[in-house]
Amino acid sequence: MAPLLVFLLAGVALASRGDREPVYRECVSACEQRNCTGARLQDFRAEQPLYMRLTGWACLDDCRYECMWDTVSLYIKEGYAVPQFHGKWPFSRFLFFQEPASALASFLNGFANLVMLKRYRSSVPVSCPMYQTCLNFAIVSINAWFWSTVFHTRDTAITEKMDYFCASAVILHSIYLCCMRTLGLRYPSVASVFGALLVLLFGCHVSYLTLGRFDYSYNMLANASFGMINLIWWLMWCLRRHSHQPYLWKCVLVVVLLQSLALLELLDFPPVLWVLDAHALWHFSTIPLNILFYRFFKVATFCF
Numbered sequence: 241m242a243p244l245l246v247f248l249l250a251g252v253a254l255a256s257r258g259d260r261e262p263v264y265r266e267c268v269s270a271c272e273q274r275n276c277t278g279a280r281l282q283d284f285r286a287e288q289p290l291y292m293r294l295t296g297w298a299c300l301d302d303c304r305y306e307c308m309w310d311t312v313s314l315y316i317k318e319g320y321a322v323p324q325f326h327g328k329w330p331f332s333r334f335l336f337f338q339e340p341a342s343a344l345a346s347f348l349n350g351f352a353n354l355v356m357l358k359r360y361r362s363s364v365p366v367s368c369p370m371y372q373t374c375l376n377f378a379i380v381s382i383n384a385w386f387w388s389t390v391f392h393t394r395d396t397a398i399t400e401k402m403d404y405f406c407a408s409a410v411i412l413h414s415i416y417l418c419c420m421r422t423l424g425l426r427y428p429s430v431a432s433v434f435g436a437l438l439v440l441l442f443g444c445h446v447s448y449l450t451l452g453r454f455d456y457s458y459n460m461l462a463n464a465s466f467g468m469i470n471l472i473w474w475l476m477w478c479l480r481r482h483s484h485q486p487y488l489w490k491c492v493l494v495v496v497l498l499q500s501l502a503l504l505e506l507l508d509f510p511p512v513l514w515v516l517d518a519h520a521l522w523h524f525s526t527i528p529l530n531i532l533f534y535r536f537f538k539v540a541t542f543c544f
């Protein structure tokens with residue numbers, strides 16, 4: 241268990257302007273020599289709260305955190321724009337939460353999924369043809385939001401990959417859900433073959449990003465492409481059936497909003513009050529969409 245924990249909590253080393261700054265580097269190096277060796281390290285460990293130790297916050301992390309704020313104050317005092325550090329904006333830590341707003345928003349998305357799944361299960365008969373596929377989709381979504389909460393609580397090489405991979409699994413499962421609804425009920429074997437292809441695609445995607453260096457541009461392009469296929473396929477189906485089932489506007493609204501709200505990420509501004517950044521805003525904005533999506537699942541589509 242211990243080696244696994246160390247592996248999970250191994251830090252991420254992504255360079256940004258802030259951490260390339262000599263003032264920051266010297267500060268971290270001096271702090272590490274002063275506080276993270278010998279008797280001072282023993283003191284640090286003795287004084288560190290248990291929740292910080294359990295979530296893998298090390299002495300070096302504390303040095304980086306303190307030096308980050310020293311550097312930020314210096315930048316602000318000199319009139320320069322706030323820099324990023326190790327690929328992230330400076331966030332005020334709350335307890336052991338590295339990015340409290342994004343972690344809270346991820347948790348609320350997961351919770352919304354859980355509540356809506358419970359309602360779905362209590363109101364839709366198991367005999368409905370899409371029941372199991374919808375249930376699986378809900379489980380894949382809840383898993384993704386769990387890892388998103390973990391990643392925003394504590395960013396490490398492993399938690400970052402889990403966040404990205406589980407998010408990709410949700411988009412691919414949504415494509416499968418659409419395939420099941422449009423083709424699978426009439427041609428189950430087509431849906432099975434397509435599902436197997438999606439699993440293969442997901443396996444290749446994960447292998448490529450795991451075996452070599454993590455390719456951020458490829459990951460973004462791949463997810464954007466999966467998202468576009470998902471959007472176009474659902475939209476085509478919704479628009480074709482709209483005259484028969486007017487409540488399909490919920491589906492149109494959800495798929496369009498899910499895709500367009502992701503653009504919020506492009507704003508990429510320094511966190512307001514060192515808490516709320518564009519990424520957290522995007523995660524907060526998707527909470528009501530979960531409710532709408534499940535209503536669409538339940539009421540309109542999958543039991544006819």
Ligand SMILES: [Zn+2]
Nearest residue numbers: 342388519523
């Ligand atoms: Zn996130």
